Amino acid sequence: MLRVVQQLCEKDLLMTQVKGTYDSDFFFEHGYFHLRPSNTHFLRNVEEATQTFHNLLKELSGGGLRTAFKNKDGKIRHWGVSNFDTDDMEELWGLDGDGCATNQILYNLSRRGPEHDLIPACRKRHIPIMAYSPIEQGRLLRHAALKDIASRQDATPAQIALAWLLRQDGTIVIPKSASIARVRENRHSASVQLSDADIAALDRAFPPPKGPRPLEIL
Numbered sequence: 001m002l003r004v005v006q007q008l009c010e011k012d013l014l015m016t017q018v019k020g021t022y023d024s025d026f027f028f029e030h031g032y033f034h035l036r037p038s039n040t041h042f043l044r045n046v047e048e049a050t051q052t053f054h055n056l057l058k059e060l061s062g063g064g065l066r067t068a069f070k071n072k073d074g075k076i077r078h079w080g081v082s083n084f085d086t087d088d089m090e091e092l093w094g095l096d097g098d099g100c101a102t103n104q105i106l107y108n109l110s111r112r113g114p115e116h117d118l119i120p121a122c123r124k125r126h127i128p129i130m131a132y133s134p135i136e137q138g139r140l141l142r143h144a145a146l147k148d149i150a151s152r153q154d155a156t157p158a159q160i161a162l163a164w165l166l167r168q169d170g171t172i173v174i175p176k177s178a179s180i181a182r183v184r185e186n187r188h189s190a191s192v193q194l195s196d197a198d199i200a201a202l203d204r205a206f207p208p209p210k211g212p213r214p215l216e217i218l
């Protein structure tokens with residue numbers, strides 16, 4: 001597997017998924033290197049996956065985890081994790097995971113569970129959250145509250161849903177679209193300014209969590 005990953009690094013192939021051993025997937029996305037644990041035997045596997053990750057980086061850079069990131073000639077500039085819940089992050093931080101650049105998680109108006117403890121924990125460590133499926137694969141866009149705010153703001157429901165995420169510190173969104181017009185539309189969500197009344201309306205329609213909830217995965 002190491003040879004395959006090394007070749008991918010050298011050819012700078014992005015968005016390529018490589019099936020790893022240890023019940024984990026390693027994949028590249030926009031220059032980020034993600035470590036994604038399976039949800040079975042998780043505690044044991046995160047340790048094993050981290051060890052595999054260390055070995056991989058040693059092979060690629062001739063050094064350890066930190067050396068690889070400090071080495072300007074290294075093939076991997078940044079790495080992140082995906083679908084790590086709070087306890088997984090704590091375990092990672094205990095396993096030399098200080099260099100983790102982001103945690104890519106399912107987070108949108110209809111999936112606010114991470115606000116209870118995962119997002120505050122990552123924020124404390126200055127680790128940005130990368131919100132995947134930020135418009136719930138399009139399902140959110142039919143919601144009346146989003147449509148109302150969109151018409152008041154002269155925006156679209158997708159822009160409102162994305163602006164709600166982007167107004168939060170340390171939050172990245174990765175909406176997927178096969179349409180250039182929609183990619184542009186989504187890009188412009190960065191300039192939508194939600195009012196306090198908009199935020200309150202969204203809180204009523206999509207209430208924040210009252211207690212801890214396991215991280216959801218799509």
Ligand SMILES: NC(=O)c1ccc[n+]([C@@H]2O[C@H](COP(=O)([O-])OP(=O)(O)OC[C@H]3O[C@@H](n4cnc5c(N)ncnc54)[C@H](OP(=O)(O)O)[C@@H]3O)[C@@H](O)[C@H]2O)c1
Nearest residue numbers: 082132133134135136137138158174175176177178179182
């Ligand atoms: N780490 C993980 O476990 C994980 C899991 C799931 C997804 N992801 C990543 O997250 C990214 C996005 O997630 P996703 O594709 O699941 O969901 P998403 O971005 O919330 O929604 C994508 C869907 O919404 C539509 N869409 C996009 N912009 C729109 C707009 N402005 N108006 C109306 N419809 C719009 C797209 O259709 P069109 O293409 O036809 O525009 C597509 O059907 C993907 O790139 C994926 O790699 C990661």
